[in-house]
Amino acid sequence: MNILLIIISLTIIYGLLIYIILKNVNFKKMIYLSISILVFFIFLQIKIFDSLGYPVISDLPKSFDILYVEKSESQFIVLIKDFSEEDIPRLYKLEYSKDLEDTLNDAMTDISNGKRVIGVIDDSNDDNHYGISIKHIKKLVPDK
Structure with missing residues (x-):
């Protein structure tokens, strides 16, 4: 449960930092910001599933x-x-x-x-x- 809380807080912090940097920029940059946050969150979600006991599809050991x-x-x-x-x-x-x-x-x-x-x-x-x-x-x- 702690890892989930850490990842959610990292995602929020990441989003806030990018928003602060780009808040005076046009709407097109905000779309890029939203997409980057979504990709970042999906990447972290996949890594969570790999560590929570879900079956993996990776190569088998020798x-x-x-x-x-x-x-x-x-x-x-x-x-x-x-x-x-x-x-x-x-x-x-x-x-x-x-x-x-x-x-x-x-x-x-x-x-x-x-x-x-x-x-x-x-x-x-x-x-x-x-x-x-x-x-x-x-x-x-x-x-x-």
């Missing part, structure tokens, strides 16, 4: 832990934990394809059966648009 998959309408929402970063898991939005559905269904079946699976991006993999291939991780169980 290797990742698949935690959960949800099919919704014509897309998949996939919860992924990136191995290269120590951040929290992230939601990714993937476009629907039959091959991708088969790959993700196999991964979810393995996960529900207690197996650990990771996703790897392989550009030579033509099975789906994203190049996702599933690999199994062997669990190391300590001796008693």
Whole structure:
């Protein structure tokens, strides 16, 4: 909630500063001012959505832990934990394809059966648009 308040206040301050600078200028400049404020606000809104947990459409990491998959309408929402970063898991939005559905269904079946699976991006993999291939991780169980 604090980030939203900061961004709204920055937008208001930005608008006021430009208005003060251009208040004695003709109407055409005021239109430019309004458009620049709108573009600035839309840019900040997109950045807020990226940080609030909404699914992103950005590129997938090279290797990742698949935690959960949800099919919704014509897309998949996939919860992924990136191995290269120590951040929290992230939601990714993937476009629907039959091959991708088969790959993700196999991964979810393995996960529900207690197996650990990771996703790897392989550009030579033509099975789906994203190049996702599933690999199994062997669990190391300590001796008693």
